[in-house]
Amino acid sequence: MKRTQTNKVFKEVLDVDGQITVEINGIEIKLPERSTLGDAIRVSGSPYQEGVSVGILKRSEMEQEENVVEYRIVTTSGEFIIDLFEKHSPSKEQWINRFREYIDIPLRWISRDAVAFGPFVSEMAPKREKGAYKEYELLFAAGGGDPQNTHLIITKARHSAEYGAPLEGAFGKVVSGKSVLDNLEKKDRILEIKPVISWKQTGEHLLTTDLTIPLEDGEKVFTFLNVMLSAESPHGAEHFFAVIRSGTFKVDMVSSSFISDHALLGELPVYENYEPRTRGTVFLRTVGYGAGKAFISTDDRTSSILHSVIGHVEQGMELVGMAEIGHRLLVHTTPPQIMLHGKSFLEAEEELAPYGVKLIREGDIADEALIVSQEPDTTIEILREGSVKATGVDDSKIVSIELYDNDAPMTLDFFRHAIGLQFRPVGIMPLIMMYENTYIFKAEKPAERYKEILPENTPKKMVVSGEIGVTNQAAKRMGMIGVKTKDDDLFGPTGEKFISTNIIGRILDIQKLQNFKEGDKVYVIERNRGDTHEQ
CATH class of the missing domain: 2.40.100.10 (Cyclophilin-like)
Structure with a gap:
């Protein structure tokens, strides 16, 4: 839907008495009473493809924040979601009781390994000793060992450092929106921190392809999931692109710890990336029974020499959690696939222009020649190198x-x-x-x-x-x-x-x-x- 059309619909909606407020893919919109799921998708301009399943989280009076383990942190450069560790600790307790006090605090410093928001006052007991930290962990740290100078630190890489952290170290991890951490600048700040009430907590949800279902005030709608592909898995990313060639992830299996798509069962992906399969991780089975299957984790699992991690769900894990066998989930990727095969050189240059990638013509180099091969062959390598050689042939x-x-x-x-x-x-x-x-x-x-x-x-x-x-x-x-x-x-x-x-x-x-x-x-x-x- 074009922006002008969407704005027109919004105006018509706002002129109607009797409104409901619903959230679609994290964005609140207002609709007339008795509006349907299809109305919400059209008004919001949300990603949608005919035949895919859409998730609806029903509003519940039973929602209780004290049992929340996920929080959405909104910054001036984007948002990310954190997940608290199961183990109880003073730091975890401090976060649960005081997270609202961290709204509007600025980003204090940035390094290759971590970012820090603060300062603020806490009652933590810092330890003056070096700690070992994994990527995307959250911890409190007292600068100079002074609780009056406490910071919220989010790690970006595995490293060791003396932050003045408490003995228990990290109390949570980033599970979605990790790319936002790389875009943060010193001018940024935290705008909002919101507890995330999941469908599992309320027990009231619906996964449907029926767009005529009426929506009620306070419901949340999820139409797609976005996968951030790992730079460490260029060939695995191409395998995943082939799995979702139609734009969808078909749920062939659901277990307590993953959902999987078996479209390329039997194809042997390259093993590239050994890392823990945390909630939201996208990975491939590379050898043995089930090789070629694509998985999305719904629970934390350790690294595996049989499974290569190719990316992480940055948005839409709620939809993954609702998944049922036989349903198709709409998937977007970051970056999208660069596939020049079958395109003319003119079409290829137009596609590459937004990325600043140089196209080198080989074979038949006429504008209308059709491309039959590209080198590098993978999207991630093309973006990394900034150029791609493409071989063209005549239509004959x-x-x-x-x-x-x-x-x-x-x-x-x-x-x-x-x-x-x-x-x-x-x-x-x-x-x-x-x-x-x-x-x-x-x-x-x-x-x-x-x-x-x-x-x-x-x-x-x-x-x-x-x-x-x-x-x-x-x-x-x-x-x-x-x-x-x-x-x-x-x-x-x-x-x-x-x-x-x-x-x-x-x-x-x-x-x-x-x-x-x-x-x-x-x-x-x-x-x-x-x-x-x-x-």
Whole structure:
């Protein structure tokens, strides 16, 4: 929704008698009574995608602040959320009883390892000795050992220091909005500290796709979650981008400590980042049973040599906490993916402009040439280096394909993995043989080693020109890919009997195959993903 449209709706809303106040993604808005969930999304302009699940936290008279473990700290440069440790300590007690007194205190100093807000007066008992601190911890510290000169310190990295902290050290940790700490400047200050009442505490919540549900005064709505990707996991980030290719995280499993999406089960991500899987951590299983799954932690767990951390949920953990199997959650990432494949050089330059990234053209460098590869291949490395080499080809070297997801889902799982369409909009099919009206391809990636190709959607009477066939497990040449340029009532596209051939889709511009010779790479772009084909 455009800003002018949103402002117009707001004005109309405010002119109506009988209003309710609701909070959507942390922002309060006013609506007429009997407004629906859809009204709130439209008025606020909140992120939303058709079919995703939206969380509603119901207002409860039973909400009690003394049981709160999370607090939202709003600063002049943004907000972050802290989580208090379970263990009781004098520092934790001090925070619970006096957190309102820390509103409006300025940022006193910044270092590579930590930031400090203050000073203020406390009754803490400081210890003049060096302490060891982990990243994103909170502690009180008395400058010069004087409680009259107390500061709230938030660490940004693992380090040792003598802060004049109490014996118990840290009393909490930052669980969301960590990037705000890197943006803080000396002019900043704390504006507000708000206890976060979670759905688990109230026990009243709803996860729904129905936008006609009426909202009530005081309810809180969550439409999306934002994931801050780790600079230490460039390849893992690309795996996650592929998992959420549709813009959503599909909840395939829910446990007491995580939710998971199994879209890329069987793909082996690179292990890159060993760190604790705290609440809100996004991580990948890299080896063994379940490799390829993507997880979001809902509880704290230790580091694992089987799981590589690729990011953290910065906003929307409430939605994660409400997740149920089968629901899809809308996901935004910081940074968003830089994917140039399938774009023209002009389109790529427009996409890169906001990042200040230089585009180096290779191959066919015409403005209208289509990009089939990029180096570096990952978003994080591109942003780190500030430049990217992209290889372009003429449109005649790219064929468009339509795949029959409803007819051959298992074979398409193999096909997309084998030619790279699980991770990129452009796949590669090396042409290894041509004879008469038949083209035979062999994918560079041997996905048939870990993907089954059982007989599925086999032809009955005829194979139509342009249809793509894959040899199934009933024949020795399992995994071969073929296309015929003429109808055939005897053999499938790979030259096999019909019973050994799975039909998975069709090439939309079959005439382009005449531009290729044996040994060439045929680039393919998938169109109309999810369409059904009827034979």
